[in-house]
Amino acid sequence: MANHSAPLVVIDVVGLTPALLGEHTPHLNALAADGFRAELGAVLPAVTCTAQATMLTGHLPRDHGIVANGWYFRELAEVRFWHQANPLVGMPKVWEIARDRQPGFTCANLFWWYNMYSTVDWSVTPRPVYPADGRKIPALYSEPIDLARQLTAELGDFPFFDFWGPKAGIRSSEWIARAARACFDRHRPDLTFVYLPHLDYNLQRLAPHHPAIAADLGAVDRVAGALIDHVRGQGAEVVVVSEYGITEATGGLHINRALREAGLLRVQETVAGELLDAGASRAFAVADHQVAHVYVRDREEIAKVKAILECGDGIERVLDAEGKCAAGLDHGRAGELVAIAEPGHWFTYYYWLDDARAPDFARTVDIHRKPGYDPAELFLDPDRPLVKGRIAWRLVQKRLGMRYLMDVIPLRADLVKGTHGRLPDRPEDGPVLLCSNRGSACERLAMTGVRDFLLAQLGLE
Numbered sequence: 210m211a212n213h214s215a216p217l218v219v220i221d222v223v224g225l226t227p228a229l230l231g232e233h234t235p236h237l238n239a240l241a242a243d244g245f246r247a248e249l250g251a252v253l254p255a256v257t258c259t260a261q262a263t264m265l266t267g268h269l270p271r272d273h274g275i276v277a278n279g280w281y282f283r284e285l286a287e288v289r290f291w292h293q294a295n296p297l298v299g300m301p302k303v304w305e306i307a308r309d310r311q312p313g314f315t316c317a318n319l320f321w322w323y324n325m326y327s328t329v330d331w332s333v334t335p336r337p338v339y340p341a342d343g344r345k346i347p348a349l350y351s352e353p354i355d356l357a358r359q360l361t362a363e364l365g366d367f368p369f370f371d372f373w374g375p376k377a378g379i380r381s382s383e384w385i386a387r388a389a390r391a392c393f394d395r396h397r398p399d400l401t402f403v404y405l406p407h408l409d410y411n412l413q414r415l416a417p418h419h420p421a422i423a424a425d426l427g428a429v430d431r432v433a434g435a436l437i438d439h440v441r442g443q444g445a446e447v448v449v450v451s452e453y454g455i456t457e458a459t460g461g462l463h464i465n466r467a468l469r470e471a472g473l474l475r476v477q478e479t480v481a482g483e484l485l486d487a488g489a490s491r492a493f494a495v496a497d498h499q500v501a502h503v504y505v506r507d508r509e510e511i512a513k514v515k516a517i518l519e520c521g522d523g524i525e526r527v528l529d530a531e532g533k534c535a536a537g538l539d540h541g542r543a544g545e546l547v548a549i550a551e552p553g554h555w556f557t558y559y560y561w562l563d564d565a566r567a568p569d570f571a572r573t574v575d576i577h578r579k580p581g582y583d584p585a586e587l588f589l590d591p592d593r594p595l596v597k598g599r600i601a602w603r604l605v606q607k608r609l610g611m612r613y614l615m616d617v618i619p620l621r622a623d624l625v626k627g628t629h630g631r632l633p634d635r636p637e638d639g640p641v642l643l644c645s646n647r648g649s650a651c652e653r654l655a656m657t658g659v660r661d662f663l664l665a666q667l668g669l670e
Contacts (some may be wrong), residue, residue, distance in 0.1 A: 217399045217666050218393065221321065222255070224408035224629075226454035228637040229417065234424035236434025240447060241643045245472040245650035247638040251453055252656045253536050253549075254500035254630045256582075258291075258322050260452035260640070262657060265321075267660030269537030274299040275323075275544045277497040278582060281504045286488030288495050288580035292317045293334060293350075295327035297636040303660045304329055304400055310669045317396065319389045320404035320656050325350055331392055333357055352633055360388045364571060372406070375589045375617070380426045382407040386436045393440055400667065403436065405429055414457040418640075421615040440640055441645060446666055449643040450659065454631040459553035461622025462523045464494040465560035465581075471517050473510075474560060482568035483561045485580050494548065496556035496581035499630030501525075502544030511545050518546065523535050525556040525631070555628040558583060564620050572616040583618075584628070590619035 212428045222237070227248065230237060249322040252263045252270070254277055262275035270276045279290025279600045294300075304316035305328055309456045317331040318324050325332035329352070334351035344669060347369030347535050351357035361367065364387050372381040373667065383406040388404040407429040416422055443454060465485075468474040473492040476483040487493055487504070505511045511529065518527045526532070528547040533539045538547055548555060558581025574586045590594045595615050633639035642654055654662060664670045 214668060216393075216397060216399050216401070216440075216443075216446065217663065218389070218403065218436070218445050219328040219441045219448045219450065219663065220260070220403045222408065222429060222433055222435065222449055222451055223404070224412050224453070224455050225429075225449070225641055226417075226638055227428060227641050228454070229408075229422075231426075233423045234431045235528045235603055236437060237449065237643060239434075240437055240449065240645055244643065244645040247651050248519075248636045248641045248653040249450060249642045249646075249659070250653065250655040251639045252495060253538065253632055255453035255640075256497055256500070256630055257452055258401075261322050262298050262486050264450065264624050264659035266298065266512055267303075267655060267657050268300045268422040270543070271534075271537045271539045272300050273540055274540050277495065277500065277502060279495060279497065280502060280542045281487060281495055281544070283504075284364045286606075288417075288485070288487055289577070290579065290582065291322075292337070293323055293325040295323045295325060296325050302327070304622040304662050305661070307400065307667060308396045308597060308666060312329050313347040313471065314400070315398045315513050316402075317389075317397070317398040318390050318402045319392065321402045322404075327352075330398065331356055331396055333360065333366065333450060333461045334371060334389060337369070353609075356392075363391060364388060373576065377406075377410045377587060379407050379425075379432065380439050382429060382432050386432045390436055390439050393445070394441070397443075397649050400663070401440075402508040405433060407432070408454070410587060413458075413625060413627040415585050416457045417455060417460045418457070419626070437645075447643075447645045448642075448663065448666065451640040451642075453632050453640055454541070454632070455629045457553060458555055458556075458628040460523065461557045461625065462521070462550060462554050463559050464496060464503075464518070464521070464524075464548060464556050464621075465558065466562060467517065467521055468494060468514070470491050473517075476560065479568075482571070484568055485560050487580070493560070494558075495554065495653065496549075496558040497546065497630060498582055498584075499555045499605045499628055500557040501550075501581075503546040503547040503548055505545040508545070515546055518548050524624060525551040525552050537668055549558060549631050552631070552634060553628075555584075555622075555625065557581070557622050559620070559622075567620060569616070570622060574616045578649055584625045585619050585621060585655065588619055588621075588624050589617050590621075592619065592621070593617065
Protein backbone atom coordinates (compact mmCIF):
# COMPACT_ATOMS: atom_id res chain seq x y z
CA MET A 210 0.00 0.00 0.00
CA ALA A 211 1.17 3.54 -0.73
CA ASN A 212 2.76 5.48 2.09
CA HIS A 213 0.13 8.03 3.05
CA SER A 214 -2.02 8.58 6.10
CA ALA A 215 -5.32 7.10 4.97
CA PRO A 216 -7.11 5.58 1.99
CA LEU A 217 -9.46 7.93 0.18
CA VAL A 218 -13.01 7.15 -1.01
CA VAL A 219 -14.57 9.53 -3.55
CA ILE A 220 -18.35 9.27 -3.88
CA ASP A 221 -20.13 10.90 -6.82
CA VAL A 222 -23.69 11.72 -5.70
CA VAL A 223 -25.07 12.77 -9.06
CA GLY A 224 -27.25 15.88 -9.05
CA LEU A 225 -26.43 16.92 -5.47
CA THR A 226 -26.34 20.70 -4.97
CA PRO A 227 -26.00 23.06 -2.00
CA ALA A 228 -29.71 23.82 -2.36
CA LEU A 229 -30.62 20.15 -1.86
CA LEU A 230 -28.56 19.66 1.31
CA GLY A 231 -30.79 20.07 4.35
CA GLU A 232 -33.16 18.24 6.64
CA HIS A 233 -33.36 15.19 4.37
CA THR A 234 -29.58 14.65 4.15
CA PRO A 235 -28.37 14.14 7.75
CA HIS A 236 -25.47 11.82 6.86
CA LEU A 237 -24.10 14.13 4.18
CA ASN A 238 -24.58 17.09 6.52
CA ALA A 239 -22.62 15.25 9.22
CA LEU A 240 -19.74 14.66 6.81
CA ALA A 241 -19.62 18.37 6.01
CA ALA A 242 -19.85 19.27 9.69
CA ASP A 243 -16.89 17.03 10.52
CA GLY A 244 -14.95 18.44 7.58
CA PHE A 245 -16.21 21.11 5.20
CA ARG A 246 -18.43 21.92 2.25
CA ALA A 247 -17.39 23.88 -0.85
CA GLU A 248 -18.94 25.06 -4.08
CA LEU A 249 -17.65 23.05 -7.03
CA GLY A 250 -17.32 25.08 -10.20
CA ALA A 251 -19.16 23.43 -13.08
CA VAL A 252 -17.64 22.75 -16.49
CA LEU A 253 -19.38 23.21 -19.85
CA PRO A 254 -21.17 21.08 -20.82
CA ALA A 255 -22.36 20.18 -17.34
CA VAL A 256 -22.94 16.51 -18.13
CA THR A 257 -21.65 13.25 -16.67
CA CYS A 258 -18.80 12.24 -18.95
CA THR A 259 -17.36 15.73 -19.34
CA ALA A 260 -17.55 16.48 -15.62
CA GLN A 261 -15.98 13.19 -14.59
CA ALA A 262 -13.16 13.46 -17.13
CA THR A 263 -12.46 17.00 -15.95
CA MET A 264 -12.30 15.97 -12.30
CA LEU A 265 -10.09 12.95 -12.99
CA THR A 266 -7.60 14.72 -15.27
CA GLY A 267 -7.60 18.30 -14.00
CA HIS A 268 -8.05 19.54 -17.58
CA LEU A 269 -10.82 21.04 -19.70
CA PRO A 270 -12.43 19.26 -22.68
CA ARG A 271 -9.99 20.97 -25.07
CA ASP A 272 -7.32 18.72 -23.57
CA HIS A 273 -9.05 15.52 -22.43
CA GLY A 274 -11.41 15.40 -25.42
CA ILE A 275 -14.64 14.43 -23.65
CA VAL A 276 -16.75 17.19 -25.15
CA ALA A 277 -20.08 15.61 -24.15
CA ASN A 278 -21.62 12.25 -23.28
CA GLY A 279 -21.36 11.46 -26.98
CA TRP A 280 -20.28 13.11 -30.19
CA TYR A 281 -19.98 12.68 -33.96
CA PHE A 282 -17.16 10.36 -34.97
CA ARG A 283 -16.27 12.01 -38.25
CA GLU A 284 -14.13 9.14 -39.46
CA LEU A 285 -17.11 6.78 -39.09
CA ALA A 286 -19.83 9.27 -40.06
CA GLU A 287 -21.70 8.07 -36.94
CA VAL A 288 -22.92 9.59 -33.70
CA ARG A 289 -21.95 7.47 -30.70
CA PHE A 290 -23.02 7.93 -27.11
CA TRP A 291 -21.97 6.40 -23.81
CA HIS A 292 -18.89 4.54 -24.93
CA GLN A 293 -16.72 3.26 -22.11
CA ALA A 294 -13.18 2.76 -23.40
CA ASN A 295 -10.83 4.67 -21.10
CA PRO A 296 -8.35 5.57 -23.89
CA LEU A 297 -10.98 8.03 -25.17
CA VAL A 298 -9.92 10.27 -22.27
CA GLY A 299 -6.83 11.94 -23.63
CA MET A 300 -4.99 13.03 -20.48
CA PRO A 301 -3.46 11.19 -17.49
CA LYS A 302 -5.91 10.39 -14.71
CA VAL A 303 -5.41 11.10 -11.02
CA TRP A 304 -4.51 7.50 -10.14
CA GLU A 305 -1.89 7.38 -12.90
CA ILE A 306 -0.24 10.50 -11.53
CA ALA A 307 -0.45 9.06 -8.00
CA ARG A 308 1.16 5.82 -9.14
CA ASP A 309 4.03 7.72 -10.77
CA ARG A 310 4.64 9.52 -7.50
CA GLN A 311 4.12 6.49 -5.26
CA PRO A 312 4.92 3.05 -6.73
CA GLY A 313 2.45 0.43 -5.61
CA PHE A 314 -0.44 2.90 -5.41
CA THR A 315 -3.79 1.14 -5.96
CA CYS A 316 -7.18 2.35 -7.19
CA ALA A 317 -10.71 0.93 -7.58
CA ASN A 318 -13.42 2.37 -9.81
CA LEU A 319 -17.05 1.40 -9.20
CA PHE A 320 -19.16 2.66 -12.12
CA TRP A 321 -17.51 5.99 -12.94
CA TRP A 322 -17.53 6.39 -16.71
CA TYR A 323 -14.78 5.35 -19.17
CA ASN A 324 -14.09 2.45 -16.86
CA MET A 325 -13.16 -0.18 -19.45
CA TYR A 326 -9.50 -0.84 -20.23
CA SER A 327 -8.37 1.74 -17.71
CA THR A 328 -5.26 1.49 -15.56
CA VAL A 329 -7.08 1.09 -12.23
CA ASP A 330 -6.52 -2.12 -10.29
CA TRP A 331 -10.18 -3.00 -9.81
CA SER A 332 -13.06 -1.83 -11.98
CA VAL A 333 -16.73 -2.68 -12.40
CA THR A 334 -19.10 -1.16 -14.94
CA PRO A 335 -22.38 -2.14 -16.68
CA ARG A 336 -21.86 -3.81 -20.04
CA PRO A 337 -24.86 -5.62 -21.58
CA VAL A 338 -24.37 -8.59 -23.89
CA TYR A 339 -26.08 -8.43 -27.30
CA PRO A 340 -26.63 -11.93 -28.73
CA ALA A 341 -27.01 -12.36 -32.46
CA ASP A 342 -30.79 -12.88 -32.15
CA GLY A 343 -31.29 -9.23 -31.14
CA ARG A 344 -31.71 -9.64 -27.38
CA LYS A 345 -30.03 -7.43 -24.77
CA ILE A 346 -28.86 -9.30 -21.69
CA PRO A 347 -27.78 -7.28 -18.63
CA ALA A 348 -24.19 -7.96 -17.58
CA LEU A 349 -21.17 -6.38 -15.91
CA TYR A 350 -17.64 -5.89 -17.16
CA SER A 351 -14.86 -6.01 -14.61
CA GLU A 352 -11.14 -6.09 -14.16
CA PRO A 353 -10.00 -8.53 -12.90
CA ILE A 354 -12.51 -10.61 -14.83
CA ASP A 355 -13.56 -12.59 -11.75
CA LEU A 356 -14.47 -9.46 -9.75
CA ALA A 357 -17.93 -9.10 -11.32
CA ARG A 358 -18.67 -12.80 -10.68
CA GLN A 359 -17.53 -12.49 -7.08
CA LEU A 360 -19.68 -9.42 -6.45
CA THR A 361 -22.70 -10.99 -8.13
CA ALA A 362 -22.32 -14.14 -6.04
CA GLU A 363 -22.14 -12.01 -2.89
CA LEU A 364 -24.69 -9.31 -3.67
CA GLY A 365 -26.97 -10.84 -6.29
CA ASP A 366 -27.40 -9.66 -9.86
CA PHE A 367 -26.85 -5.99 -10.52
CA PRO A 368 -30.34 -4.43 -10.94
CA PHE A 369 -29.65 -3.22 -14.46
CA PHE A 370 -33.15 -1.92 -15.16
CA ASP A 371 -32.99 0.19 -11.99
CA PHE A 372 -29.86 1.89 -13.36
CA TRP A 373 -31.60 3.61 -16.31
CA GLY A 374 -35.04 3.62 -17.87
CA PRO A 375 -38.61 3.97 -16.57
CA LYS A 376 -37.83 1.74 -13.59
CA ALA A 377 -34.62 3.56 -12.56
CA GLY A 378 -34.41 4.03 -8.81
CA ILE A 379 -32.46 3.51 -5.60
CA ARG A 380 -31.73 -0.21 -6.02
CA SER A 381 -28.89 0.39 -8.47
CA SER A 382 -27.18 2.90 -6.17
CA GLU A 383 -27.63 0.50 -3.24
CA TRP A 384 -25.92 -2.29 -5.18
CA ILE A 385 -23.03 -0.07 -6.26
CA ALA A 386 -22.48 1.15 -2.69
CA ARG A 387 -22.49 -2.41 -1.36
CA ALA A 388 -20.06 -3.44 -4.10
CA ALA A 389 -17.78 -0.54 -3.17
CA ARG A 390 -17.86 -1.62 0.47
CA ALA A 391 -17.01 -5.21 -0.46
CA CYS A 392 -14.17 -4.07 -2.71
CA PHE A 393 -12.82 -1.77 -0.01
CA ASP A 394 -12.92 -4.48 2.64
CA ARG A 395 -11.34 -7.10 0.39
CA HIS A 396 -8.63 -5.01 -1.28
CA ARG A 397 -8.34 -1.75 0.68
CA PRO A 398 -7.44 0.40 -2.33
CA ASP A 399 -5.57 3.62 -1.73
CA LEU A 400 -8.19 5.43 -3.80
CA THR A 401 -11.77 4.32 -4.55
CA PHE A 402 -14.30 5.97 -6.85
CA VAL A 403 -18.01 5.26 -6.34
CA TYR A 404 -20.92 6.40 -8.54
CA LEU A 405 -24.39 6.88 -6.99
CA PRO A 406 -26.79 8.06 -9.72
CA HIS A 407 -30.08 7.94 -7.82
CA LEU A 408 -30.92 11.66 -7.63
CA ASP A 409 -30.53 12.01 -11.39
CA TYR A 410 -33.75 10.13 -12.07
CA ASN A 411 -36.57 11.95 -10.32
CA LEU A 412 -34.85 15.30 -10.58
CA GLN A 413 -35.34 14.92 -14.34
CA ARG A 414 -38.76 13.33 -14.04
CA LEU A 415 -40.17 15.73 -11.45
CA ALA A 416 -37.84 18.79 -11.02
CA PRO A 417 -35.97 19.77 -7.86
CA HIS A 418 -38.85 21.49 -6.08
CA HIS A 419 -41.29 18.58 -6.33
CA PRO A 420 -42.32 17.30 -2.88
CA ALA A 421 -41.35 13.71 -3.79
CA ILE A 422 -37.68 14.71 -4.11
CA ALA A 423 -37.45 14.69 -0.31
CA ALA A 424 -37.78 10.90 -0.34
CA ASP A 425 -35.09 10.60 -3.02
CA LEU A 426 -32.73 12.77 -0.98
CA GLY A 427 -33.38 10.64 2.08
CA ALA A 428 -32.77 7.44 0.12
CA VAL A 429 -29.44 8.46 -1.41
CA ASP A 430 -28.35 10.00 1.91
CA ARG A 431 -29.01 6.68 3.63
CA VAL A 432 -27.03 4.74 1.01
CA ALA A 433 -24.14 7.20 0.92
CA GLY A 434 -24.19 7.53 4.70
CA ALA A 435 -23.85 3.79 5.29
CA LEU A 436 -20.84 3.66 2.96
CA ILE A 437 -19.30 6.77 4.49
CA ASP A 438 -19.68 5.45 8.04
CA HIS A 439 -18.21 2.09 7.08
CA VAL A 440 -15.08 3.32 5.31
CA ARG A 441 -14.45 6.09 7.84
CA GLY A 442 -14.73 3.45 10.53
CA GLN A 443 -11.90 1.65 8.71
CA GLY A 444 -9.73 4.77 8.72
CA ALA A 445 -10.54 6.25 5.30
CA GLU A 446 -11.07 9.88 4.43
CA VAL A 447 -14.10 10.64 2.25
CA VAL A 448 -14.79 13.17 -0.49
CA VAL A 449 -18.29 13.57 -1.96
CA VAL A 450 -18.62 15.33 -5.31
CA SER A 451 -21.39 15.94 -7.81
CA GLU A 452 -21.23 16.60 -11.52
CA TYR A 453 -23.94 19.22 -12.04
CA GLY A 454 -27.18 20.54 -10.63
CA ILE A 455 -30.57 19.95 -12.22
CA THR A 456 -33.00 22.82 -12.65
CA GLU A 457 -36.59 23.04 -13.81
CA ALA A 458 -37.31 22.22 -17.44
CA THR A 459 -40.02 24.17 -19.23
CA GLY A 460 -39.70 22.83 -22.77
CA GLY A 461 -37.72 20.82 -25.30
CA LEU A 462 -36.13 22.40 -28.38
CA HIS A 463 -36.19 20.37 -31.59
CA ILE A 464 -32.95 21.71 -33.00
CA ASN A 465 -32.56 18.98 -35.63
CA ARG A 466 -36.03 19.58 -36.98
CA ALA A 467 -35.10 23.21 -37.52
CA LEU A 468 -31.98 22.16 -39.42
CA ARG A 469 -33.99 19.67 -41.47
CA GLU A 470 -36.61 22.26 -42.35
CA ALA A 471 -33.74 24.51 -43.53
CA GLY A 472 -32.67 21.75 -45.92
CA LEU A 473 -29.44 21.00 -44.05
CA LEU A 474 -30.19 17.65 -42.41
CA ARG A 475 -30.80 14.46 -44.40
CA VAL A 476 -32.43 11.19 -43.44
CA GLN A 477 -32.61 7.75 -44.96
CA GLU A 478 -36.03 6.14 -45.40
CA THR A 479 -35.84 2.55 -44.12
CA VAL A 480 -38.16 -0.23 -43.00
CA ALA A 481 -37.21 0.79 -39.44
CA GLY A 482 -38.31 4.39 -39.98
CA GLU A 483 -36.28 7.47 -40.78
CA LEU A 484 -32.61 7.29 -39.83
CA LEU A 485 -30.34 10.32 -39.50
CA ASP A 486 -27.86 10.31 -42.38
CA ALA A 487 -25.10 12.24 -40.63
CA GLY A 488 -22.48 11.76 -43.32
CA ALA A 489 -24.76 13.17 -46.01
CA SER A 490 -26.09 16.06 -43.92
CA ARG A 491 -24.77 19.57 -44.39
CA ALA A 492 -25.52 20.27 -40.73
CA PHE A 493 -27.03 18.37 -37.81
CA ALA A 494 -26.94 18.58 -34.03
CA VAL A 495 -25.86 16.07 -31.40
CA ALA A 496 -28.17 17.04 -28.55
CA ASP A 497 -27.01 16.47 -24.98
CA HIS A 498 -29.34 18.01 -22.42
CA GLN A 499 -28.97 21.82 -22.66
CA VAL A 500 -25.94 21.77 -24.97
CA ALA A 501 -25.87 20.65 -28.59
CA HIS A 502 -22.80 20.17 -30.76
CA VAL A 503 -23.70 21.24 -34.29
CA TYR A 504 -21.59 19.65 -37.01
CA VAL A 505 -21.36 21.61 -40.26
CA ARG A 506 -19.90 19.79 -43.25
CA ASP A 507 -18.69 22.79 -45.24
CA ARG A 508 -16.84 25.59 -43.48
CA GLU A 509 -18.37 28.22 -45.72
CA GLU A 510 -21.81 27.36 -44.31
CA ILE A 511 -20.89 27.79 -40.64
CA ALA A 512 -22.03 31.42 -40.51
CA LYS A 513 -25.31 30.52 -42.24
CA VAL A 514 -26.04 27.71 -39.78
CA LYS A 515 -25.15 29.92 -36.84
CA ALA A 516 -27.57 32.59 -38.06
CA ILE A 517 -30.38 30.02 -38.38
CA LEU A 518 -29.79 28.78 -34.84
CA GLU A 519 -29.52 32.25 -33.34
CA CYS A 520 -32.99 33.00 -34.69
CA GLY A 521 -34.42 29.95 -32.93
CA ASP A 522 -36.57 30.32 -29.82
CA GLY A 523 -35.03 29.01 -26.63
CA ILE A 524 -31.39 29.15 -27.74
CA GLU A 525 -29.35 31.52 -25.59
CA ARG A 526 -25.98 31.40 -27.37
CA VAL A 527 -24.23 29.73 -30.26
CA LEU A 528 -20.50 29.31 -29.77
CA ASP A 529 -18.29 29.57 -32.85
CA ALA A 530 -14.53 28.92 -32.89
CA GLU A 531 -13.82 31.90 -30.65
CA GLY A 532 -16.63 31.00 -28.23
CA LYS A 533 -15.51 27.38 -28.02
CA CYS A 534 -11.98 28.50 -27.20
CA ALA A 535 -13.25 30.73 -24.39
CA ALA A 536 -15.30 27.83 -23.00
CA GLY A 537 -12.47 25.29 -23.22
CA LEU A 538 -14.36 23.28 -25.84
CA ASP A 539 -11.97 23.82 -28.75
CA HIS A 540 -11.28 20.15 -29.44
CA GLY A 541 -11.55 18.30 -32.74
CA ARG A 542 -14.47 16.21 -31.45
CA ALA A 543 -16.61 19.29 -30.81
CA GLY A 544 -19.08 20.57 -33.33
CA GLU A 545 -18.20 23.48 -35.56
CA LEU A 546 -20.82 25.27 -33.47
CA VAL A 547 -22.09 24.64 -29.95
CA ALA A 548 -25.62 25.71 -29.06
CA ILE A 549 -26.57 26.49 -25.46
CA ALA A 550 -30.21 26.53 -24.42
CA GLU A 551 -31.85 29.25 -22.41
CA PRO A 552 -32.66 28.43 -18.77
CA GLY A 553 -35.44 25.88 -18.58
CA HIS A 554 -35.02 24.68 -22.15
CA TRP A 555 -33.19 21.59 -23.39
CA PHE A 556 -32.45 20.01 -26.76
CA THR A 557 -34.17 16.88 -28.04
CA TYR A 558 -32.42 14.71 -30.60
CA TYR A 559 -35.65 14.37 -32.64
CA TYR A 560 -35.01 14.85 -36.35
CA TRP A 561 -38.19 13.39 -37.88
CA LEU A 562 -41.10 15.68 -38.74
CA ASP A 563 -43.84 13.07 -38.32
CA ASP A 564 -43.92 10.71 -35.32
CA ALA A 565 -45.24 7.99 -37.63
CA ARG A 566 -41.82 8.06 -39.33
CA ALA A 567 -39.78 7.98 -36.13
CA PRO A 568 -37.17 5.18 -36.09
CA ASP A 569 -38.19 2.03 -34.25
CA PHE A 570 -35.59 2.61 -31.53
CA ALA A 571 -37.12 6.01 -30.63
CA ARG A 572 -39.80 4.32 -28.52
CA THR A 573 -37.32 2.08 -26.71
CA VAL A 574 -34.55 2.51 -24.14
CA ASP A 575 -31.57 2.53 -26.48
CA ILE A 576 -28.79 4.81 -25.28
CA HIS A 577 -26.31 3.73 -27.95
CA ARG A 578 -28.43 3.82 -31.10
CA LYS A 579 -30.04 7.23 -30.53
CA PRO A 580 -27.95 10.09 -31.97
CA GLY A 581 -28.44 12.19 -28.86
CA TYR A 582 -29.53 12.01 -25.24
CA ASP A 583 -33.17 11.10 -24.57
CA PRO A 584 -34.54 11.82 -21.07
CA ALA A 585 -37.94 10.51 -22.19
CA GLU A 586 -36.42 7.06 -21.55
CA LEU A 587 -37.22 7.68 -17.89
CA PHE A 588 -40.95 7.47 -18.64
CA LEU A 589 -43.52 4.96 -19.81
CA ASP A 590 -45.64 6.31 -22.64
CA PRO A 591 -48.80 7.73 -21.02
CA ASP A 592 -50.51 7.82 -24.42
CA ARG A 593 -50.23 4.06 -24.94
CA PRO A 594 -53.21 2.23 -23.42
CA LEU A 595 -52.32 -0.68 -21.15
CA VAL A 596 -48.60 0.06 -21.46
CA LYS A 597 -47.72 -2.18 -18.51
CA GLY A 598 -49.60 -5.03 -20.12
CA ARG A 599 -47.57 -4.40 -23.25
CA ILE A 600 -44.38 -4.75 -21.19
CA ALA A 601 -45.64 -8.02 -19.69
CA TRP A 602 -46.34 -9.42 -23.14
CA ARG A 603 -42.91 -8.37 -24.40
CA LEU A 604 -41.31 -10.16 -21.45
CA VAL A 605 -43.26 -13.31 -22.32
CA GLN A 606 -41.94 -13.05 -25.86
CA LYS A 607 -38.43 -12.67 -24.46
CA ARG A 608 -38.75 -15.78 -22.28
CA LEU A 609 -40.02 -17.74 -25.25
CA GLY A 610 -36.92 -16.76 -27.22
CA MET A 611 -38.93 -14.63 -29.65
CA ARG A 612 -37.83 -11.35 -31.14
CA TYR A 613 -39.57 -8.43 -29.50
CA LEU A 614 -39.55 -4.61 -29.43
CA MET A 615 -39.94 -2.97 -26.01
CA ASP A 616 -41.62 0.05 -27.58
CA VAL A 617 -42.99 1.73 -24.46
CA ILE A 618 -41.07 5.03 -24.36
CA PRO A 619 -42.93 8.26 -25.23
CA LEU A 620 -42.00 10.80 -27.88
CA ARG A 621 -43.02 13.69 -25.63
CA ALA A 622 -40.52 16.30 -24.51
CA ASP A 623 -43.12 17.93 -22.26
CA LEU A 624 -42.89 15.06 -19.77
CA VAL A 625 -39.35 16.05 -18.75
CA LYS A 626 -39.40 18.43 -15.78
CA GLY A 627 -35.71 18.77 -14.92
CA THR A 628 -32.60 19.39 -17.00
CA HIS A 629 -28.92 20.38 -16.90
CA GLY A 630 -25.95 21.03 -19.16
CA ARG A 631 -25.55 24.81 -19.16
CA LEU A 632 -23.51 26.47 -16.43
CA PRO A 633 -25.63 27.20 -13.34
CA ASP A 634 -27.05 30.69 -12.89
CA ARG A 635 -26.74 30.39 -9.09
CA PRO A 636 -24.00 28.60 -7.10
CA GLU A 637 -26.61 26.90 -4.95
CA ASP A 638 -27.90 25.12 -8.07
CA GLY A 639 -24.46 23.90 -9.13
CA PRO A 640 -22.31 20.98 -8.06
CA VAL A 641 -20.89 20.65 -4.55
CA LEU A 642 -17.91 19.06 -2.78
CA LEU A 643 -17.94 17.66 0.76
CA CYS A 644 -14.81 16.43 2.51
CA SER A 645 -14.10 14.76 5.84
CA ASN A 646 -10.72 16.50 6.17
CA ARG A 647 -11.29 19.93 7.72
CA GLY A 648 -7.65 20.80 7.28
CA SER A 649 -8.20 21.10 3.51
CA ALA A 650 -11.17 23.46 3.82
CA CYS A 651 -11.92 25.92 1.04
CA GLU A 652 -15.01 27.84 -0.04
CA ARG A 653 -14.87 27.02 -3.73
CA LEU A 654 -12.97 24.65 -5.96
CA ALA A 655 -12.90 24.64 -9.76
CA MET A 656 -13.74 21.28 -11.29
CA THR A 657 -10.30 21.31 -12.89
CA GLY A 658 -8.88 21.53 -9.36
CA VAL A 659 -10.40 18.27 -8.14
CA ARG A 660 -7.51 16.12 -9.41
CA ASP A 661 -4.89 18.03 -7.43
CA PHE A 662 -7.22 18.29 -4.43
CA LEU A 663 -7.47 14.49 -4.34
CA LEU A 664 -3.71 14.12 -4.69
CA ALA A 665 -3.31 16.47 -1.74
CA GLN A 666 -5.69 14.36 0.37
CA LEU A 667 -3.49 11.37 -0.46
CA GLY A 668 -0.33 13.22 0.51
CA LEU A 669 0.87 13.09 -3.09
CA GLU A 670 0.54 16.70 -4.19
